Amino acid sequence: MVAKVKTTLNLNKDIMKSIKLIALNKETTQTKVINDLLEKAIENEDNIFKKNPKIKPMKKSKFKKDSNKSLEDLIGSIKTKKEIDAVELINEVRKGE
Numbered sequence: 001m002v003a004k005v006k007t008t009l010n011l012n013k014d015i016m017k018s019i020k021l022i023a024l025n026k027e028t029t030q031t032k033v034i035n036d037l038l039e040k041a042i043e044n045e046d047n048i049f050k051k052n053p054k055i056k057p058m059k060k061s062k063f064k065k066d067s068n069k070s071l072e073d074l075i076g077s078i079k080t081k082k083e084i085d086a087v088e089l090i091n092e093v094r095k096g097e
């Protein structure tokens with residue numbers, strides 16, 4: 001079992017909207033989306049560990065290999081006539097509208 005840590009982050013509003021949409025599309029939680037994206041980003045940050053040998057990278061075996069698309073691959077994949085507000089959309093669904 002992976003240890004979990006609760007934290008508070010201040011994220012850009014547009015990034016949070018993207019995370020919410022990805023979570024809705026994948027029928028998963030925002031936490032899982034953020035964790036998956038951060039794991040992929042950390043795997044790609046080999047240069048940080050080369051520049052500062054005091055920082056030890058996490059073992060890659062802790063990250064599962066996944067064929068999910070990256071955030072960049074998803075941008076623009078959904079086309080609508082007007083801009084979508086994910087929070088408003090979720091509230092409408094919950095109200096049955």
